[in-house]
Amino acid sequence: MKSFVVAAVAGLLLSASSITAVPVETQSSEKTVPGNDFDRVVVIVLANANYDDAIKDPYFSKLAEKHNGLTLTNHKALTHPSQANYVGMISGSTSGVHLDFNSNIDDRKSIVDLLEKKNISWKAYQEGYPADGNCHTDSAIGLYRRKHNPFMSFTSISGSSNRCSKIVAGSQLDEDIKNNNVPQFVYYTPDMNNNGRDTNLTTASHWLSTFLESRIKKPAFSKNTLFVITWDEQETVVSVHNHVLTVLLGPMVKRSSLTDGVRYDHYSILKTVQKNVSFPQC
Ligand SMILES: *[C@@H]1O[C@H](CO)[C@@H](O)[C@H](O)[C@H]1NC(C)=O
Ligand SMILES: *[C@@H]1O[C@H](CO)[C@@H](O)[C@H](O)[C@H]1NC(C)=O
Ligand SMILES: *[C@@H]1O[C@H](CO)[C@@H](O)[C@H](O)[C@H]1NC(C)=O
Secondary structure (H helix, E strand, C coil), X not given: CCCCHHHHHHHHHCXXXXXXXXXXXXXXXXXXXXXXCCCEEEEEXXXXXXXXXXXXXXXXXXXXXXXXEEEEEEEECCCCCHHHHHHHHHHCCCCCCCCCCCCCECCCCCHHHHHHHXXXXXXXXXXCCCCCCCXXXXXEECCEEHHHXXXXXXXXXXXXXXXXXXXXXXXXXXXXXXXXXXXXXXXXXXXXXXXXXXXXXXXXXXXXXXXXXXXXXXHHHHCCEEEEEEECCCCXXXXXXXXXXXXXXXXXXXXXXXXXXXXXXXXXXXXXXXXXXXXXXX
């Protein structure tokens, strides 16, 4: 599957070297390694909406225009139900996932292995996950659902207290922004209400606008940061299309129009990150 246009389009318009990112200026304790295309990526995953509905929403439909972004008009989720979509996003495969039951995958690597190999910091922010510093393997805690937290499905993460400590409550993000200590790979899962799963698309739209608009300009969060806003799966399960809205935002996005109709899927997220860090297997 193709990596996103940030690289592809930029590569078309500019030589690869001219888009080499400027290292994030930071006083934080986390060291920042400069990226090929971007220094940080923030992936935000909303739940259960058809592309055709999401694109009619006044906020979602204007996101790309508002923030130097691109609306991907032909992005497909991987499968149903939820969980395998999340696992696929961070590991390039849906195998080892049985419906939405707790998964414990030990036969392959995840994006965490790639990032750590390059000393790239990461955190999985999960709304509703307890902020007590412990590793919680429960399938549900309040409005938190493990099925939307793919990191917990890898035994190399759940079985390591150091790695598991990178799975944090959503509220930790504002602390990290305040301390200029936002990691380079941010995976953010809103809770069952904010993601639209137990509510509706309008609620998810209000949540994202409040969440994003108040933070996107903060330097610790925004500098040379690529945002990927997507949905885990299409709401209508009977249709084979699994067509979801995905919007890319960020200063490195080079666009000649507001939309990109290239066929992408959730594996493109992984591929884009891999390409950014120049892993040879890409
Ligand atoms: C992009 O690549 C560089 C290394 O080339 C890395 O430091 C940076 O963190 C990467 N960004 C992400 C989000 O992977
Ligand atoms: C990652 O950090 C460790 C410890 O500081 C260092 O030994 C190693 O060379 C670093 N790896 C890369 C790829 O920069
Ligand atoms: C979405 O949910 C909100 C909050 O519960 C409610 O006020 C609104 O009417 C709902 N919208 C639709 C279209 O169902």
